[in-house]
Amino acid sequence: MSVFTQLSDTEIARFVSRFDAGAFVTAEGVSGGSENTNYFVDCSGGRFVLTLVERGPSADLPFFVRLLDCLHAAGLPVPHAITDRDGNALHTLRNKPALLQPRLSGSHVEHVNANQCAALGTMLAKLHNSACDLERTSDRGADWTVQKAMSLLDTVWKSHTPWLEPALLVLKEWLDFSGSEGFKNTDPDTSLPTSIIHGDLFRDNVLFEGDRITGVIDFYNAATGWTLFDIAVCVNDWCVDDFCLNTDRTDALLTAYASVHPFSAQERACWSQMLQLAALRFWVSRQQYALEHKNQAGVLVKDPEYFHRVMKMHVQSGQTVDLP
Template sequence: MSVFTPLSRPQLETFLEAYDLGRLRDFQGIAAGTENSNFFVSLEKGEFVLTLVERGPSQDLPFFVELLEVLHQAGLPVPFALQAKDGVALRELAGKPALLQPRLAGKHISAPNAHHCAEIGALLARLHLATRDRILQRRTDRGMTWMLREGERLLPSLAPKAAEMLNGALEEIRQHREGILALPMANLHGDLFRDNAMFEGNHLTGVIDFYNASAGPMLYDLAISLNDWCSAADGHLQPALANALLASYARLRRFTPAEVQLWPVLLRVACVRFWLSRLIAAQSFAGRDVLIHDPAEFERRLAQRQEVTVALPFPL
């Protein structure tokens, strides 16, 4: 189970006294997280999610609280930090920053269809449109500088074929870095995988886990999501799913010529980011009772993205 900081019932009850939400009925750790400790919390007045933030500088947390409030006010189906009776939303529990948020309805989709992918495309477009005119500033701590540094460090530990592919990808990042940073910007989710969205049938009911959110190129956010939602088990893109996601996004925000040109590059950069982070997690948590996502999944996806046949809808 991926709960890095366990909680006792008395600890949690003391924490919850600050809220007017009634008696604690039950709570349990959530196994899906890989970076923070998350708990389902059942109270007399509803169902909630408690997050203990384990990674990243604490000074960034007001950014997350403000971003989610902006998106909530824009009508997006996102969690938002509940204020306690004293008006404070960002609190502390077990020595960690803590946020209590409403639990969103729905369930995760493991095998998405074109309708699910279209919903994700529209959600990303709405998120970007809600923030592009007033971007909340936060630099990602796993951007291209991090990829170049960690990629070079990990190269000697990889098999020759994998090392050759990664080395080529790092060189591509160096070559296109300036152009990528010149693309249209907004706030990004940064981690909108299948396990961070909930559906009821084909209807998107919630998007969670914004702790990788930052300011950045909108196209990068799209590449991150499409690489997960539209990939088959062997890593290749499924055109029907990818086209549904991209068309739904483009109906709300048209792409620029520069985005069309750099699209294949961004798909590869997004693969590199998660390949590296999973390799690092596998090294850091080896032998511990922590959910580790398979790094080879993104190694396969990067191999499949050496040629990209799914194009962006060209701007008219």
């Protein structure tokens, strides 16, 4: 969460004075992400996170507020937007949309274990079951992913063409059959389950105390999507060691998820394609971001190489853990 917009203590104190948060004490810019500006804000009435939304259309923000309210009401540990004394959750600061949310307890875990992966699987299934009939179209969905990847083959990914182009053509053919953003395939015998998905549930978006999840954050990629895609995103980050799937952690995550939200036969049939699509999605977006912000000071650019290697692992090794 790089600080793209520098705020003074005076500006932050004036902003939080609209809320029943108590007196402003201190604020600290948060580094570690790549899309929005975030500040940890301590007040006499509690600890908060102030977010300036830097990316994406502001018209989508009411959706995020409703989604997080819904998930909070369902008992999930999410950073719902706090309303001010007039009942408003959405604000403007420095001409950018601004939200104040409670700061959740816990910390990020870099080296995860099977119990933590099981907790993640359970949490993700509950999230998929609690989406409150909301809908949103992602601007970085499956069709976007494959089309962008094809265009990169002509430039920075040219050296990957021999192995990547055939894989992209297979994925494109599968998407044409299965449906993608618009979920064109409505045949109940071949369609995949959909819901509002988190879309970005990496280790740095989950907080733990021991093996217990205390927070799920950063929902700005949430949209209507295949629930299996959300699971594949998690497996590609939480369950890969030295570019091999860790079978214990993968099985723990999938089994815990299935105990709440069982997998369908259609999901089992396309699991390998979904793992590839999830890896490709973040390889593409990180590559694009790296090109856009090359040599730009103060912006965290995550290395695309990790997902290049995960994608190649899925394409060339065929290694997977079957869905339970």
